Amino acid sequence: MADKKHIVMLMANNSSVPYFTWFAEKSQNSKEFTFSFVCLHNEKPEMIDEFAKLGIKTYWIYFDNNKRIRSMLNAVFALRKLFLEIKPDVVHSHLFDDTLPSMIAAKLAGIKNRVVTKQDTTFHWYYSPKGVKYDRLINRLALKLIAVSEECRDFILEKEKAEPKKVVLIHHGVDQKTVCLQNEAYKTELRNKYNLHGKKVIITIARLIEWKGYKKILDVAEKVIAVMPEAVFLFVGEGDQKEELEKIIKIKKLQNNIIFTGWVNRNYIPSLYGIADIYFHMANFEPFGFVFAEAFMNGVPIISTSTGAAKDAIVNSKNGFLIENNNAQASSESLISILTKDTTEIRKNAKETGQKLFTFEHMWNNHLALYNSL
Secondary structure, rough: OOOOOOOOOOEEOOOOOHHHHHHHHHHOOOOOOOEEEEEEEOOOHHHHHHHHOOOOEEEEOOOOOOHHHHHHHHHHHHHHHHHHOOOOEEEHHHEHHHHHHHHHHHOOOOOEEEEEEEEOOHHHHOOOOHHHHHHHHHHHHHHHHEOOOHHHHHHHHHHHHHOOHHHEOOOOOOHHHHHHHOOOHHHHHHHHHOOOOOOEEEEOOOOOOOOHHHHHHHHHHHHHHHHHHOOOEEEEEOOOOHHHHHHHHHHHOOOOOOOOOOOOHHHHHHHHOOOOOOEEEEOOOOOHHHHHHHHHHOOEEEEEEHHHHHHOOOOOOOOEEEEOOOOOHHHHHHHHHHOOOOOOHHHHHHHHHHHOOHHHHHHHHHHHHHHOOO
């Protein structure tokens, strides 16, 4: 254990993180690295008990997202104390709420190897400009910055003014055996629950918030449903925009064709992809978008704005379609076209793309290479 390099990964405001679980499981057989995890959360995270069964050290620091300034200040002191005790070789953060306090704490604790996955970059730039100065502070504090897509890398360099030598591109990855575990009974249950028999099913999995583009999806849906009344759009997620979207749906008279599912149990997600004719995404910007990787892995045709992993991976008409952000007419024509054609080849190509670019094995190996380079 003493000869292994010790990596501490942090995440805020999440009780369980699938790829943290994959890192924890994979690290058990590593001869070079040992991993531990820190959760900043307002209640005991699920991963505490989950990782304890694996013999993985996991620490919980109380963090109230409704009292962010006080919580961040408290987290700085708590993390500095923890880092001085466990003496990690690398501190690796992922979201703004865990990154700002952990980078400051690691600096104060004398830990040189500070790594940040820029997973929620752009949010401040577009929606809270006062926070951009803190993004730039983080970039100065970090030794390495992981961009999760080409677009993310460009943004970090151009808008956040990061030093080019700090930035490395590592796509996120997903565990194929987990995200592709479709279940015929679950598929039947989903079709029955949402009355999808004989319907064309278009799904979007994302928080119900402005920058995910749901209002633009409704503009497209209105045009698609006028031509194909059997089309059903599933909005999978929760968020502050739900009430606003419901009002728009009522005005457009789309109540019979738009279904809010809320968050679906993770065990059902592969089967949800399995019953989908199209995965449809109109976000303004996605640093990466795990849903793209999952959809690719399940061989679902993707129609998306040119952003994140979709922009890096989609070759138009071969494994999916890239669309213009504000062109409802062209987007609706793309949906109608793919809903009325044989998609066997597109599905095959999509799956191959996922296996080539977005496996967790690639993500794991690229992270280890980065840690070894420090």
